[in-house]
Amino acid sequence: MSPGSPILVLDSGLGGLTVAKAIREVLPHDDILYFGDTARLPYGSKTAATVTTFIRQIISYLRPHDPKHVVIACNTATALALPAIRSEFPDLSISGVIEPGAKAAVAAAGAKEVPTIGIIATEATVRSKAYERAIHRRRHHARLLLRPTPLIVPIIEEGRGTDDPLVKLALRQYLEPLIERKIDVLVLGCTHYPILKNLIQKIVGAKVKVIDSGQQCAEDVARRLRSAGLLRGDSVGGGSIRCFVTDDSPRFKVLASRFIGHEIDSPKWVSPDELYRVALPPQPDLRKAI
16 A cells, blocks of 8 residues: 555445545645445345444455545444454554544533433444543543434434424434533534434524534544554645445436535445455365366
8 A cells, every 4th residue: 555545435425425525624735535335235234244244345445546544434334343344454454433522422421420411323333332442441430321213313314404394303302402411512423414413403492502524534534644654735636526325226326426525426236146256265276186
């Protein structure tokens, strides 16, 4: 790998594009390869073994691009698969979104003796207790309120915006119990959620600090690349973003432009069968054994 090598950003669907956008803002000269596993989403209702298999397949498929860093831009996949994936690809630099988000949440809590930190996320992320562990490593005396919000990802993937009554109704139903318990900080524990950040902030009120883990993740990636001497210089101009999907719905390009903030090229379709074949271990040549 070299400073000119791309950054890989992986997610179950569109949500990780909020991380890709944040990386583009922090590292505007770097190329990004984005993979949205749109045929197999949502990850939030799947087991750790299944999600780990999916991430393994995606990294194996994109590995020939010689990435200088891999971002698992999905809270569920970070919670369920990150340690196993790091073990399987020890020569790759791989990070997730939970640790940067937890670090920012603790910082936002300030000097309050026992802050109340709310976390909204998928069911799998909540069950994993990954945010609880990450926050309590940094702040032992914190009251954590975790709430699974399974409807939000499908609603966003449908293309519904902040002016949609269904979006407002779902968010209020999920957020009002946290507001009643007087949270000081709210962590958006899914990379889809920042697309609704302004509405979420309006609902919880100005006194609650809302943490977008995607932005924290981008700053973490920049720090890692700077430490490794892999930052790309500004002499090459602006970086590019290339997308891959496992289900090339015409809706992806339209919604991706909303997530990333500008038009993107049509994504390349990669079938799940192709991912499965790439990740298979080498098979012995049976003809030689005869």
